[in-house]
Amino acid sequence: MLPNLKSNEELLKEIEVLSGQRIMDCYQCGECTAGCPVAFAMEPVPNQAIRLLQLGYVNEVLNSLGIWLCASCNVCGERCPRGVDYGKIADALRAINLRNNTYQLELEKIDKEFINQAPQQAFIAAFRKLTT
Ligand code: SF4
Ligand code: SF4
Numbered sequence: 001m002l003p004n005l006k007s008n009e010e011l012l013k014e015i016e017v018l019s020g021q022r023i024m025d026c027y028q029c030g031e032c033t034a035g036c037p038v039a040f041a042m043e044p045v046p047n048q049a050i051r052l053l054q055l056g057y058v059n060e061v062l063n064s065l066g067i068w069l070c071a072s073c074n075v076c077g078e079r080c081p082r083g084v085d086y087g088k089i090a091d092a093l094r095a096i097n098l099r100n101n102t103y104q105l106e107l108e109k110i111d112k113e114f115i116n117q118a119p120q121q122a123f124i125a126a127f128r129k130l131t132t
Pocket of ligand 1: 025027028047050081083
Protein backbone atom coordinates (compact mmCIF):
# COMPACT_ATOMS: atom_id res chain seq x y z
CA MET A 1 0.00 0.00 0.00
CA LEU A 2 1.35 3.43 -0.93
CA PRO A 3 1.61 5.93 1.96
CA ASN A 4 -0.79 8.86 1.87
CA LEU A 5 1.41 11.95 2.10
CA LYS A 6 -1.36 14.45 2.87
CA SER A 7 -1.86 15.87 6.38
CA ASN A 8 -4.88 14.91 8.47
CA GLU A 9 -6.35 18.37 7.91
CA GLU A 10 -5.96 18.08 4.13
CA LEU A 11 -7.50 14.61 4.14
CA LEU A 12 -10.46 15.67 6.30
CA LYS A 13 -11.12 18.61 4.00
CA GLU A 14 -10.94 16.29 0.98
CA ILE A 15 -13.37 13.83 2.62
CA GLU A 16 -15.84 16.63 3.37
CA VAL A 17 -15.59 18.10 -0.14
CA LEU A 18 -15.97 14.72 -1.87
CA SER A 19 -18.81 13.53 0.40
CA GLY A 20 -20.63 16.80 0.96
CA GLN A 21 -20.88 15.83 4.66
CA ARG A 22 -19.78 17.69 7.80
CA ILE A 23 -17.91 15.20 9.95
CA MET A 24 -18.11 17.30 13.12
CA ASP A 25 -21.94 17.36 12.94
CA CYS A 26 -22.07 13.76 14.20
CA TYR A 27 -22.90 13.53 17.91
CA GLN A 28 -22.41 9.77 18.22
CA CYS A 29 -25.98 8.61 18.79
CA GLY A 30 -25.25 5.31 17.00
CA GLU A 31 -28.44 5.29 14.88
CA CYS A 32 -26.40 4.75 11.70
CA THR A 33 -24.68 1.67 13.04
CA ALA A 34 -27.91 0.29 14.51
CA GLY A 35 -29.50 0.25 11.03
CA CYS A 36 -26.52 -0.79 8.94
CA PRO A 37 -27.07 -4.23 7.34
CA VAL A 38 -23.38 -5.05 7.28
CA ALA A 39 -22.34 -3.59 10.65
CA PHE A 40 -21.91 -7.12 11.98
CA ALA A 41 -18.82 -7.46 9.77
CA MET A 42 -17.60 -3.85 9.64
CA GLU A 43 -14.49 -2.73 11.46
CA PRO A 44 -14.87 0.05 12.42
CA VAL A 45 -18.68 0.38 12.34
CA PRO A 46 -20.05 3.67 10.92
CA ASN A 47 -20.28 5.75 14.12
CA GLN A 48 -16.86 4.51 15.26
CA ALA A 49 -15.35 5.47 11.89
CA ILE A 50 -16.78 8.98 12.17
CA ARG A 51 -15.48 9.35 15.74
CA LEU A 52 -12.02 8.27 14.62
CA LEU A 53 -12.15 10.91 11.86
CA GLN A 54 -13.26 13.55 14.38
CA LEU A 55 -10.29 12.65 16.58
CA GLY A 56 -7.85 12.85 13.66
CA TYR A 57 -7.24 9.13 13.09
CA VAL A 58 -7.80 9.61 9.37
CA ASN A 59 -5.30 7.09 8.05
CA GLU A 60 -6.65 4.43 10.43
CA VAL A 61 -10.08 4.79 8.81
CA LEU A 62 -8.65 5.07 5.28
CA ASN A 63 -6.80 1.79 5.82
CA SER A 64 -9.71 -0.03 7.46
CA LEU A 65 -11.63 -2.91 5.91
CA GLY A 66 -15.00 -1.47 6.96
CA ILE A 67 -15.08 1.23 4.29
CA TRP A 68 -14.92 -1.50 1.61
CA LEU A 69 -17.76 -3.54 3.09
CA CYS A 70 -20.25 -0.65 2.96
CA ALA A 71 -23.07 -1.63 0.59
CA SER A 72 -23.95 2.00 -0.25
CA CYS A 73 -27.55 1.33 0.79
CA ASN A 74 -28.09 4.82 2.34
CA VAL A 75 -29.81 3.45 5.47
CA CYS A 76 -27.33 5.25 7.75
CA GLY A 77 -27.95 8.60 6.07
CA GLU A 78 -31.72 8.16 6.31
CA ARG A 79 -31.53 7.39 10.03
CA CYS A 80 -29.13 10.15 11.05
CA PRO A 81 -30.80 12.89 13.12
CA ARG A 82 -27.90 15.23 12.29
CA GLY A 83 -28.10 14.83 8.52
CA VAL A 84 -24.78 13.02 8.25
CA ASP A 85 -24.64 10.34 5.55
CA TYR A 86 -21.87 7.91 6.42
CA GLY A 87 -22.36 6.04 3.15
CA LYS A 88 -21.19 9.14 1.29
CA ILE A 89 -18.23 9.47 3.65
CA ALA A 90 -17.30 5.83 2.95
CA ASP A 91 -17.60 6.58 -0.79
CA ALA A 92 -15.17 9.48 -0.35
CA LEU A 93 -12.72 7.37 1.68
CA ARG A 94 -12.70 4.70 -1.03
CA ALA A 95 -12.27 7.33 -3.75
CA ILE A 96 -9.23 8.76 -1.95
CA ASN A 97 -7.70 5.28 -1.75
CA LEU A 98 -8.41 4.59 -5.42
CA ARG A 99 -6.91 7.93 -6.44
CA ASN A 100 -3.87 7.05 -4.33
CA ASN A 101 -3.74 3.71 -6.14
CA THR A 102 -4.48 1.75 -2.97
CA TYR A 103 -7.46 -0.44 -2.24
CA GLN A 104 -8.28 -3.26 0.12
CA LEU A 105 -11.07 -5.26 -1.46
CA GLU A 106 -9.43 -8.66 -1.81
CA LEU A 107 -12.07 -11.32 -2.32
CA GLU A 108 -10.01 -14.12 -0.81
CA LYS A 109 -9.80 -12.16 2.46
CA ILE A 110 -13.54 -11.66 2.85
CA ASP A 111 -15.11 -13.88 5.47
CA LYS A 112 -17.29 -16.64 3.94
CA GLU A 113 -19.99 -16.04 6.57
CA PHE A 114 -20.15 -12.41 5.46
CA ILE A 115 -20.52 -13.46 1.82
CA ASN A 116 -23.43 -15.73 2.80
CA GLN A 117 -25.22 -13.03 4.80
CA ALA A 118 -24.42 -9.83 2.89
CA PRO A 119 -27.23 -8.16 0.92
CA GLN A 120 -27.01 -8.50 -2.87
CA GLN A 121 -26.36 -4.77 -3.12
CA ALA A 122 -23.06 -5.29 -1.33
CA PHE A 123 -21.77 -7.19 -4.35
CA ILE A 124 -23.12 -4.65 -6.84
CA ALA A 125 -21.49 -1.91 -4.79
CA ALA A 126 -18.24 -3.88 -4.75
CA PHE A 127 -18.03 -3.79 -8.54
CA ARG A 128 -18.58 -0.04 -8.45
CA LYS A 129 -15.87 0.36 -5.84
CA LEU A 130 -13.26 -1.21 -8.09
CA THR A 131 -13.76 1.32 -10.86
CA THR A 132 -12.44 4.88 -10.86
S1 SF4 B 1 -26.63 8.57 13.13
FE1 SF4 B 1 -25.61 10.49 12.58
S2 SF4 B 1 -25.22 11.56 14.51
FE2 SF4 B 1 -25.75 9.43 15.01
S3 SF4 B 1 -23.72 8.40 15.15
FE3 SF4 B 1 -24.46 8.13 13.06
S4 SF4 B 1 -23.58 9.84 11.87
FE4 SF4 B 1 -23.42 10.35 14.06
S1 SF4 C 1 -24.57 2.96 3.35
FE1 SF4 C 1 -22.96 1.57 4.09
S2 SF4 C 1 -22.54 2.21 6.20
FE2 SF4 C 1 -24.51 3.09 5.59
S3 SF4 C 1 -26.05 1.62 6.32
FE3 SF4 C 1 -25.60 1.11 4.18
S4 SF4 C 1 -23.97 -0.41 4.29
FE4 SF4 C 1 -24.07 0.56 6.29
